Amino acid sequence: xxxxxxKIENDNNGVLMSWHADNRALRLKFSGDxxxxxxxxxxxxxxxxxxxxxxxxxxxxxxxxxxSRDLIKNLxxxxxxxxxxxxxxxxxxxxxxxQSLHDSxxxxxxxxxxxxxxxxxxxxxxxxxxxxxxxxxxxxxDIQLHEKERCDKALxxxxxxxxxxxxxxxxMETNFREAFPELSAQRCQVVLLISYxxxxxxxxxxxxxxxDVLELEPFIxxxxxxxLLTNGVTEVVHHGMVSRVKKTIAxxxxxxxxxxxxxxxxxxxxxxxxxxxxxxxxxxxxxIGGSSPALPALTDFKQLRExxxxxxxxxxxxxxxxxxxxxxxxxxxxxxxxxxCRRYEWKQLLKLLKVQSLKLLNDMIQR
Numbered sequence: 001x002x003x004x005x006x007k008i009e010n011d012n013n014g015v016l017m018s019w020h021a022d023n024r025a026l027r028l029k030f031s032g033d034x035x036x037x038x039x040x041x042x043x044x045x046x047x048x049x050x051x052x053x054x055x056x057x058x059x060x061x062x063x064x065x066x067x068s069r070d071l072i073k074n075l076x077x078x079x080x081x082x083x084x085x086x087x088x089x090x091x092x093x094x095x096x097x098x099q100s101l102h103d104s105x106x107x108x109x110x111x112x113x114x115x116x117x118x119x120x121x122x123x124x125x126x127x128x129x130x131x132x133x134x135x136x137x138x139x140x141x142d143i144q145l146h147e148k149e150r151c152d153k154a155l156x157x158x159x160x161x162x163x164x165x166x167x168x169x170x171x172m173e174t175n176f177r178e179a180f181p182e183l184s185a186q187r188c189q190v191v192l193l194i195s196y197x198x199x200x201x202x203x204x205x206x207x208x209x210x211x212d213v214l215e216l217e218p219f220i221x222x223x224x225x226x227x228l229l230t231n232g233v234t235e236v237v238h239h240g241m242v243s244r245v246k247k248t249i250a251x252x253x254x255x256x257x258x259x260x261x262x263x264x265x266x267x268x269x270x271x272x273x274x275x276x277x278x279x280x281x282x283x284x285x286x287x288i289g290g291s292s293p294a295l296p297a298l299t300d301f302k303q304l305r306e307x308x309x310x311x312x313x314x315x316x317x318x319x320x321x322x323x324x325x326x327x328x329x330x331x332x333x334x335x336x337x338x339x340x341c342r343r344y345e346w347k348q349l350l351k352l353l354k355v356q357s358l359k360l361l362n363d364m365i366q367r
Contacts, residue, residue, distance in 0.1 A: 001052050004062040008040055014171075017199065019044045019064075021051070024179040028196055032134075032170040036201065038106040041065045042231040043199035049075055050188040051180050053082065053089045060095035069101045070232030078228040085218035104233045108203040112136050112170070113239070114193055117157055117262030119281065120208035123247035124240045125165075126254065128206055135162045136197055136205075140174035141185045142265045153270055157260035164256050172196050186265070190221040194229045194236055202234045209240045215313040216241075245320040248284045258292040271295050279307045280317060286333055287325040301336035309344040318344075 006019040014031035017040050026044070030037065037043070045059070045067055052059040061067065072094055079091040112134035115121045125132065137158040139151050155171065162169035176192060177185050185192075190207065197205050207226045210219060223238040230236045240247065251257040263281045264271040271278055273296040282298040291297055298304075309315050319341050325334035 001048060001055070001057040002060045002062065003045060003048055003065060006041055006044055006064040008037055017044060021048050021179070025175075026179050027173075027175045028199075029173040030170060030199070031173070033168060035170065037199040038201035039068070039104065039231055039233065040199045042068050042071050042104075043196050046071065046075065046195035046198060046229060046231075047176075047192050049079070049092075049195070050089075050191050051183055052092045053079065054183055054187070056090040056092060058093040058095050061100055063100075065100055066102050067096060067100055068104045068231035068233070070104070071230070072096055072101065074228045074230055074232075078225055081225055081228075104231055106201055106233065108201055108233050110134055110200075110202050111204040111206070112197065112200070112202050113206040114138075114197075114208060115158055115161065115169075116142070117154065117161070117260050118208075119244060119247050119251060119261070119263060120210060120240060122251040122254070122257040122261070123242075124206055124208040126250060126257070127240060129165065131204075132167060132206075134168050134170050134200075134202075136170050136172065136193070138172045138174065138193055138196070140172075140176060141189050141192060144177060145173065145175070150270060154262060157262065161256055161260050170200070187220065190226075191229065194226065198229070198231055198234055200234075204235045204237060206237050206239045209238055211241065211313050212243045212246075212316075213241050214243075215316040217311065217313050219313070243320045244280070244317050245284055245287070245324045248281070248290075249288055252285070252288060252290040258290070259294065261292045261294040263295075274303075274306065276307045276309075276314070279304060280314075280321070283318075283321050283333065283337060284324070287321055287328055287330050289328065289330075298333075301333055304336045304340055307340055309340065315341065315344050 001021050004020045009016045011029060014029050015035045015037055017028040019026050083089050083091040110133040111131050113124050113128055113132050115125060115135040115137050139145060143150050143154055159169055194207060207221060210221055226238040227236050262270055264275055264278050271294055282295055285291055286298040309318055318337055322334055322337040322341055325337060
């Protein structure tokens with residue numbers, strides 16, 4: 001995969017980056033006040049690493065790209081970890097000549113955190129509020145650009161939230177899903193967000209954690225790998241490894257966070273109220289006696305039967321909700337969540353028995 005024809009142009013109250021990955025035309029627009037992109041080449045290159053790893057293609061650049069020497073070293077380490085974790089990701093050759101490398105000399109400016117309206121992002125913002133200059137909001141990944149109504153509503157919420165707390169909002173719009181329709185945007189999302197943000201030349205970029213320390217597992221965002229997505233100028237920090245229940249309790253103190261809460265990626269609605277993530281958030285709010293105008297209240301606990309737990313991390317999140325509901329004397333909710341957790345535990349037990357039975361049978365046959 002050769003990256004070529006990197007350009008930066010002013011575009012309607014923003015700056016447009018464009019480049020090619022072979023015959024794919026990629027565009028990334030930044031909107032906000034006085035946007036500068038001192039590390040555009042680093043951002044474009046890093047954003048194409050995951051696609052190259054998924055497609056098992058060598059990554060190279062033409063003369064329009066000048067890349068940070070530190071970035072290439074860090075991405076080599078990043079690949080080693082990710083290819084060890086995930087079978088569908090291959091370590092690929094970074095075919096970069098010495099002429100394309102440089103030592104980054106620009107002075108970094110400002111600290112930023114991603115803001116989507118979700119629990120993780122809202123928690124990190126409140127924890128870091130005094131140190132944050134910018135909120136970064138992205139369109140084109142979890143919310144697709146053709147979902148006009150959903151884009152407008154999510155963007156309006158982000159703007160109101162940033163304005164309320166006196167922070168500058170930077171909006172990124174990417175056509176990644178159009179350029180790579182065969183790849184899952186969710187598979188690449190956090191790596192893409194970090195990659196794109198490198199262009200801004202920030203001092204520090206905070207990435208809201210998806211799991212707490214007890215839930216850690218190989219995942220697309222992780223304290224081992226997020227900090228490696230750096231060009232040596234912008235520090236990338238994986239932030240907020242506490243339970244989702246504790247995060248929800250923290251943000252429930254803010255009417256703004258609850259008003260603009262957006263957790264759903266399962267449909268073209270702002271929050272569908274039916275997917276696992278919506279139900280998990282609704283159950284947590286019910287367990288602490290809270291509510292959000294952006295989500296329906298969980299009044300019928302039979303709804304939780306529709307939730308599916310498929311990873312240990314998700315199981316820990318739901319088990320925390322069970323403990324919280326029990327502690328707050330929400331016993332009917334605790335019972336419903338406990339049943340959900342027990343179903344997962346039984347499935348894991350049956351899987352283990354199956355594996356052990358096959359192993360035992362195989363040993364008997366070989367004797």
